[in-house]
Amino acid sequence: xxxxPRINRGRVLAEALAMADxxxxxxxxxxxxxxxxxxxxxALYRHxxxxxxxxxxxxxxxxxxxxxxxxxxxxxxxxxxLAANIRASAHRHASIFPLLLERPATxxxxxxxxxxxxxxxxxxxxxxxxxxxxERLVSTAVLGFAVSEVGxxxxxHSRRQLDDDFDVLRALLGDFIVSQxxxxxx
Amino acid sequence: xxxxPRINRGRVLAEALAMADxxxxxxxxxxxxxxxxxxxxxALYRHxxxxxxxxxxxxxxxxxxxxxxxxxxxxxxxxxxLAANIRASAHRHASIFPLLLERPATxxxxxxxxxxxxxxxxxxxxxxxxxxxxERLVSTAVLGFAVSEVGxxxxxHSRRQLDDDFDVLRALLGDFIVSQxxxxxx
DNA sequence: ACCTGAACACCGTTCAAGT
DNA sequence: ACCTGAACACCGTTCAAGT
Numbered sequence: 568x569x570x571x572p573r574i575n576r577g578r579v580l581a582e583a584l585a586m587a588d589x590x591x592x593x594x595x596x597x598x599x600x601x602x603x604x605x606x607x608x609x610a611l612y613r614h615x616x617x618x619x620x621x622x623x624x625x626x627x628x629x630x631x632x633x634x635x636x637x638x639x640x641x642x643x644x645x646x647x648x649l650a651a652n653i654r655a656s657a658h659r660h661a662s663i664f665p666l667l668l669e670r671p672a673t674x675x676x677x678x679x680x681x682x683x684x685x686x687x688x689x690x691x692x693x694x695x696x697x698x699x700x701x702e703r704l705v706s707t708a709v710l711g712f713a714v715s716e717v718g719x720x721x722x723x724h725s726r727r728q729l730d731d732d733f734d735v736l737r738a739l740l741g742d743f744i745v746s747q748x749x750x751x752x753x
Numbered sequence: 754x755x756x757x758p759r760i761n762r763g764r765v766l767a768e769a770l771a772m773a774d775x776x777x778x779x780x781x782x783x784x785x786x787x788x789x790x791x792x793x794x795x796a797l798y799r800h801x802x803x804x805x806x807x808x809x810x811x812x813x814x815x816x817x818x819x820x821x822x823x824x825x826x827x828x829x830x831x832x833x834x835l836a837a838n839i840r841a842s843a844h845r846h847a848s849i850f851p852l853l854l855e856r857p858a859t860x861x862x863x864x865x866x867x868x869x870x871x872x873x874x875x876x877x878x879x880x881x882x883x884x885x886x887x888e889r890l891v892s893t894a895v896l897g898f899a900v901s902e903v904g905x906x907x908x909x910h911s912r913r914q915l916d917d918d919f920d921v922l923r924a925l926l927g928d929f930i931v932s933q934x935x936x937x938x939x
Numbered sequence: 940a941c942c943t944g945a946a947c948a949c950c951g952t953t954c955a956a957g958t
Numbered sequence: 959a960c961c962t963g964a965a966c967a968c969c970g971t972t973c974a975a976g977t
Contacts, residue, residue: 572941597970608970610942618970668851668897668904700914703907704898704922711854711897712890718854721889728886736890739929746928758960783951794951796961804951943976950969957962 574604576614580624584663587625592662595621626666630676632656635683642687646744647737649683650709654733657713665714681706692748701747705740712736760790762800766810770849773811778848781807812852816862818842821869828873832930833923835869836895840919843899851900867892878934887933891926898922 582603586595597618601608615621633656636649657664672681681702688698712733715721721729745751768789772781783804787794801807819842822835843850858867867888874884898919901907907915931937 574941596968598968607943609944609972612971613941665851665854668901668906671906671909673909700918700921703910703918704925707897707901707906707922708894711893711900714897714900715854715893720854720857723857723859724889732886732889735886739890739925739932742932743925743928746925760960782949784949793962795953795963798952799960941977943974945973945975947972948970951967953966954964955962956964958960 574606574610574614576624578604579611579614579621580628583621584625584628584660587662588660597621622663622666623670625663626670627674627676629656629660629663629667630672630674630680632659633676633680635679636687642690643741646684646687646705646741649680649687650737650740651733653709654713654716657717661717665718667710668714688744691744692750693744694747694749697747701744705744708736708740760792760796760800762810765790765797765800765807766814769807770811770814770846773848774846783807808849808852809856811849812856813860813862815842815846815849815853816858816860816866818845819862819866821865822873828876829927832870832873832891832927835866835873836923836926837919839895840899840902843903847903851904853896854900874930877930878936879930880933880935883933887930891930894922894926 579600583595583600586600586603597608597611600621601611604611611621615624633649634652636645636652638645640648672678684702684706685698688701689695693701716729724732765786769781769786772786772789783794783797786807787797790797797807801810819835820838822831822838824831826834858864870888870892871884874887875881879887902915910918
């Protein structure tokens with residue numbers, strides 16, 4: 568009965584994310600993580616159900632780091648900044664970020680980000696009934712670019728080139744959003 | 754000296770792809786693959802350098818299955834069919850396809866597909882100097898969508914919905930390409 | 940309640956040996 | 959040249975035991 572916990576789920580997840588950032592996803596083993604926390608591997612199982620649950624938690628933690636887009640700016644700037652923040656988060660967490668493509672964004676933080684996009688699209692004049700689809704396509708394009716970048720597909724391209732690609736991507740998504748306005752002619 | 758090979762690299766890769774398709778990426782272990790080929794695990798090392806090399810080969814094999822876009826059609830149809838073929842390939846090889854985001858498309862087959870896109874963009878009127886970037890963005894959008902789909906991010910969406918999303922995606926990419934024509938006004 | 944020690948089945952990979 | 963047998967360090971996970 569009652570002895571002071573030496574570790575907790577929060578620390579376990581934070582340390583796992585740090586390990587992944589420093590040495591890659593493969594370096595995150597139960598034993599290496601335990602060693603880093605000064606504990607035996609089996610101690611982790613009181614705080615995570617298994618390794619899949621550990622990675623779920625780490626992805627969730629990553630999502631809490633998406634800063635909310637700054638309020639009070641016009642929608643194109645808000646979405647542009649949000650996209651840039653998401654890309655920056657990909658660069659900070661290159662080995663974990665690709666896991667975002669493997670699970671629906673159902674956590675509280677993921678919902679908050681999506682709601683921010685919904686609001687921007689509403690302001691842009693996209694009709695209610697089309698907002699969810701437009702959000703999916705826009706988010707998928709941004710995530711797909713960011714994952715390609717940190718995953719290694721653009722390994723042979725310069726940072727300069729990729730920055731420019733990303734600017735063009737944001738512009739094209741802006742044009743797409745405008746084309747989906749209720750009063751768009753066609 | 755000379756004894757008849759019981760397996761070869763081609764069979765190893767084909768069987769590994771089949772295993773991944775049937776039971777997922779994690780089911781592709783050196784021993785399970787060897788068992789399937791009727792050989793000991795160590796025999797594989799004469800045909801692949803190690804497991805990473807095995808997966809590289811499997812991705813390469815997947816790329817050979819992208820059918821070349823049918824010649825003789827106008828560029829929008831050609832690109833639309835190519836995109837649909839790539840998406841279909843993702844569905845056939847759901848566990849291997851996401852690995853495409855981890856490596857530059859430098860194999861012969863990947864180059865062939867890219868060249869086909871270049872030609873279509875040329876026909877569309879995109880100036881030489883902009884073709885490579887437009888191709889990167891268009892391919893990234895299609896890959897990002899397909900990987901999200903087979904990776905599980907759209908797990909909560911119906912096939913109907915995703916088919917519709919994909920149609921809208923193709924249309925938006927078509928509009929983007931047209932907006933990049935030399936004679937586009939702006 | 941929280942952590943440990945011992946154990947299990949499995950993983951990728953090496954090396955020397957067989958034909 | 960091609961495959962095998964034995965071995966190694968490591969992996970995730972379980973169970974019973976300690977405090």
